[in-house]
Amino acid sequence: MTLVALSGGVGGAKLVSGLAGVCGPGELMAVVNTGDDFDYLGLRVCPDIDSVLYAAAGLNDSVRGWGRENESWNFHHSLPQLGFESWFMLGDRDLATHVLRTDWLRQGATLSEVTARMAHALGLAFDIVPMSDDAVRTHVDTPEGVLAFQDYFVRRRCEPLCRGIRFEGAGTARLAAPLARQADAGAVQGWVICPSNPFVSIGPMLAVPGLRDRLGQRRAPCVAVSPIIAGQAVKGPAAKMMAELGLEVSALGVARRYAGLIDGLVLDRRDAAQAPAIEALGIRVGVTDTLMTDADSRERVARASLELIARCG
Amino acid sequence: MTLVALSGGVGGAKLVSGLAGVCGPGELMAVVNTGDDFDYLGLRVCPDIDSVLYAAAGLNDSVRGWGRENESWNFHHSLPQLGFESWFMLGDRDLATHVLRTDWLRQGATLSEVTARMAHALGLAFDIVPMSDDAVRTHVDTPEGVLAFQDYFVRRRCEPLCRGIRFEGAGTARLAAPLARQADAGAVQGWVICPSNPFVSIGPMLAVPGLRDRLGQRRAPCVAVSPIIAGQAVKGPAAKMMAELGLEVSALGVARRYAGLIDGLVLDRRDAAQAPAIEALGIRVGVTDTLMTDADSRERVARASLELIARCG
Secondary structure (H helix, E strand, C coil), X not given: CEEEEEECCHHHHHHHHHHHHHCCCCCEEEEECCCCCEEXXXXXXXXXXXXXXXXXXXXXXXXXXXXECCCCCHHHHHCHHHCCCCCCCCCHHHHHHHHHHHHHHHCCCCHHHHHHXXXXXXXXXXXXXXXXXXXXXXXXXXXXXXXXXXXXXXXXXXXXXXXXXXXXXXXXXXXXXXXXXXXXXXXXXXXXXXXXXXXXXXXXXXXCHHHXXXXXXXXXXXXXXXXXXXXXXXXXXXXXXXXXXXXXXXXXXXXXXXXXXXXXXEEEHHHHHHHHHHHCCCCEEEEECCCCCCHHHHHHHHHHHHHHHHHHC | CEEEEEECCHHHHHHHHHHHHHCCCCCEEEEXXXXXXXXXXXXXXXXXXXXXXXXHHCCECCCCCCCECCCCCHHHHHCXXXXXXXXXXXXXXXXXXXXXXXXXXXXXXXXXXXXXXXXXXXXXXXXXXXXECCCCEEEEEECCEEEEHHHHXXXXXXXXXXXXXXXXXXXXXXXXXXXXXXXXCCCEEEEEECCCCHHHHHHHHHCCHHHHHHHHCCCCCEEEECCEECCEECCCCHHHHHXXXXXXXXXXXXXXXXXXXXXXXXXXXXXXXXXXXHHCCCCEEEEECCCCCCHHHHXXXXXXXXXXXXXXX
């Protein structure tokens, strides 16, 4: 069997690591958002793929919340000496990923191939697949104009009002081959939408027709884990974006966003009172402590997801 | 007046720094070998330009003898984790130079422009000019086949026998514009060939027709500083290559190599006995302590070069 987890960055990466801990080798495929990807200083940076790779390999910095642990910043601090003021911090260890990826892509490898090669080198026992090998780029519509995602997210620190989101290239992007093969062979026995930003992490994936269609035609259950706990996002701009785009910042708001797409939603205990309203949308509910702070809590949320899939099957 | 110094890597960079200390602002132009340049991991690495930039800015590691001081190697050590065994060490600080250069070249800047921008950012008061903006690549003919220079120099540690050297692209490479303008305006009042490897550092420059012709037609004196002291190269494979290519490993051997090209040669005191034989070639001789170990010794050799230029004028 294959479990497919749709993941954005850090929150998704935590659940993917948890699922990897409870699934057998080869039973998990993490499909990762590439809408955040961008080229910086000529290097292809794929923040969500890297978050999943690093978390799964135990290389992530859990205190800072992004990038690699034991990181150094000598590259970053050397740039201004040479006349370049950088607004995007690339750590020295992290840079190895970007430089290698860029070089392998330049030599003709697909992003799927590059990612698989790195996952293999890191000794991971599950597949990590970008949602597409074609470029999809998230843009945020703000009063300052349409901003490329990293421009909004990092340079402008998510401060501008978000009036809308678009995914350039999504309409013609093909679903990455490894997932297409699994789905078309009927080998997917469950789908998990990770607790990632519904708009800018999961949104780009659902904008890829090949993924949206396969999810719509699936026979296996699909459950999501709410990225909102007690009215707040654990990390990142999800809560701010939900509010600005007119969605209630709650597990119920998440359920409304995914209504028609998911069969079940895993909520935090603090949001259990919203279960009846969510069930009224035709969505089954699982309840647990969804805050993932260590390996145990990651596996707890992973198990809750699998249990809900079983109940929805 | 403009003094033009033809420089390879570390030895040349030391004399260039010394000359910068005794010349007024804007009176010195360092023309640097690019035959060692290569693309590694998709990054343009220009070892000799970087040696001159770092030494002039006081950023070089004088103990290790190459690269930047206070360097860290986290990028390098992260590559094998991702499945790439690297044979060329790129330091984290050094990497900023390669990544920026590669990105600026990709955006359409010439190597001359990139180098000038970095020299300006580093606060240097003299010009650093690559010998050409066109690609010239040194190859070494060995019993193992023809090796690209860094393959011979770094990966194979100069161990294979050197049977010959060729400079791919030199025949059609144009002299970099800043030097062409100075030379054609008659503004060059002296040429110094730095104590760099005559074959693989100075050789590629002399293989560029625009530089060779302007040197041949010059009205200002040209002096060299011997890279051989007491029968040994201070650093690098110059002595080994001279021997393998049938040249005596001595200041006299250097003089024979440059005969017809230079008006004067600065020797180390330990080689003063060779002065008559060198003068018999029509080359005037200056003698000093040519080992450059600190700022004082670099300026001493710089002054000896300028004095010999004055005597040859």
